[in-house]
Amino acid sequence: MTSAHKTLGIVGARGHTGAELIRLVAAHPALELVFVSSRELDGQRVADHVAGYAGELRYASLDADAVAAQGADVVVLALPNSKAAPYVEAIDKAKPDTLILDLSADYRFDSTWYYGLPELTREKWRGEKKISNPGCYATAIQLSIAPLKDLLAAPPVCFGVSGYSGAGTTPSDKNDPEKLRDNLMPYSLTGHTHEKEASRHLGVPVEFMPHVAPHFRGLTVTTNLYLARKMTREEVMQRFHHAYDAEPLVHVVDEAPWVSAVAGRHHVDIGGFTLSADGKRVVVVATLDNLLKGAATQALQNINRAIGVDELTAIPTTP
Ligand SMILES: NC(=O)C1=CN([C@@H]2O[C@H](COP(=O)(O)OP(=O)(O)OC[C@H]3O[C@@H](n4cnc5c(N)ncnc54)[C@H](OP(=O)(O)O)[C@@H]3O)[C@@H](O)[C@H]2O)C=CC1
Ligand SMILES: CC(=O)N[C@@H](CCC(=O)OP(=O)(O)O)C(=O)O
Structure with missing residues (x-):
């Protein structure tokens, strides 16, 4: 994956962490938000639910195969625990070089996934395309x-x-x-x-x-x-x-x-x-x-690194 512009989708985007990520990605110079999934908000405008988001994107109810068919470069799974596996499987089948970041606890004990707590583990990243975000x-x-x-x-x-x-x-x-x-x-x-x-x-x-x-x-x-x-x-x-x-x-x-x-x-x-x-x-x-350093901000640090841009891109820092 090079540092060029990348497309990103969020699965489970109605939730608290999904909403924070929508805001962060919307202000990102190298990421384009291409889909956000929610069963409950299917068809509704994201701008009507997420303060600070001004685009025209709408939520869509997407099962695992439909998520994989979107073909996004980066997929964030913001689902409750134990729900990630079918999405990972479908994406692996359709487009195995997709960068998948999972916010849940499902892969935090799986050594084939990179565990991304940047301040402590960034030196251990070996180009893995599967990233498990810490609790x-x-x-x-x-x-x-x-x-x-x-x-x-x-x-x-x-x-x-x-x-x-x-x-x-x-x-x-x-x-x-x-x-x-x-x-x-x-x-x-x-x-x-x-x-x-x-x-x-x-x-x-x-x-x-x-x-x-x-x-x-x-x-x-x-x-x-x-x-x-x-x-x-x-x-x-x-x-x-x-x-x-x-x-x-x-x-x-x-x-x-x-x-x-x-x-x-x-x-x-x-x-x-x-x-x-x-x-x-x-x-x-x-x-x-x-919701930020504990989830969405840390996810963006990990994604930034994996797409080859500065780790803090689109993350507001204050002294
Ligand atoms: N909240 C926090 O502080 C933190 C959370 N996390 C982890 O991040 C993940 C998301 O958390 P959070 O945003 O709080 O969760 P929420 O409960 O706020 O949101 C969960 C999302 O998943 C969707 N969803 C729920 N059940 C299913 C299902 N069976 N199939 C498909 N979609 C489903 C929901 O939308 P819809 O029902 O409309 O489809 C919603 O968009 C969790 O794994 C959590 O443990 C990690 C760090 C911090
Ligand atoms: C108050 C509360 O219930 N907090 C959650 C932690 C949120 C989080 O980081 O959860 P995951 O490990 O599931 O991603 C809990 O204790 O399970």
Whole structure:
């Protein structure tokens, strides 16, 4: 694939992450949005549903063969978990050099797919045309632990709180604003997919306890790390600065970041580095927008790289 203009389609474009990608792709100089699929919005104008999109494209209800028949250069699968395989199969049959990016958890444990968390894995990309995008919590967890990975005395313990857009649009307790009002809902307290995903890709076991809260977008992961030796706050911060100062989408900050400040923005904030009195335990706080760096923005970083343009093309960065 060269860096020339590419066509792109989104399967599952009615959803939260699909809508964010539509906005990002619409402003992209090298990508043309050629189809967006939704069963529920079949025939309706995208511009009537996605603020900030001004084109004439309409949603279409497309099964796997119909998606493959579109012949797009890039296909993003933004479907719920366990739905991707028929689309991958049909595209492979019709046009095997298609770049497929899957937003779900379906291929995050498949070593034939590139796992794209650019700040940690971009050097491992070997031109794969199949890219698995990380989970939103798993992104925050891995970025919080990676700089101290060689100094762990025990599995890191991560306390996560997400806005309810993380639970998608299929109605459930986890995205019901009435049930979430004045509430914090714990779920999957051991064995969450993102616990397994972060453990696999970091190569160290991680423990994760997720919760969902009444805000719409943005998540916080507060991680407790037991250290094999005594450290100072300056040493810990130095490691994070060394790891991320050249990364426009990871901001190392002094204070513990607030989720409200990162909502609608494309980067991760990591900060609040707090040591125990004996210097052998540190707590780190990370926030990101689950729909952006946790999904659509990260997807675009991966696609940009794979089509041969600058990784940050069409991604607004702010200091
Ligand atoms: N929300 C988030 O914060 C994040 C989500 N992800 C992952 O991204 C994927 C999409 O998430 P999100 O946008 O929140 O999901 P949504 O529930 O908001 O949207 C799902 C989309 O898939 C379509 N869809 C649902 N069921 C089927 C089906 N059986 N066959 C075909 N299409 C279907 C829906 O449209 P229609 O029913 O109209 O066809 C809709 O467009 C998920 O795998 C999720 O785990 C990853 C990181 C973060
Ligand atoms: C609040 C909420 O429910 N969040 C989702 C994570 C969203 C995400 O990244 O999901 P995938 O791993 O499925 O892509 C969850 O805990 O499953």
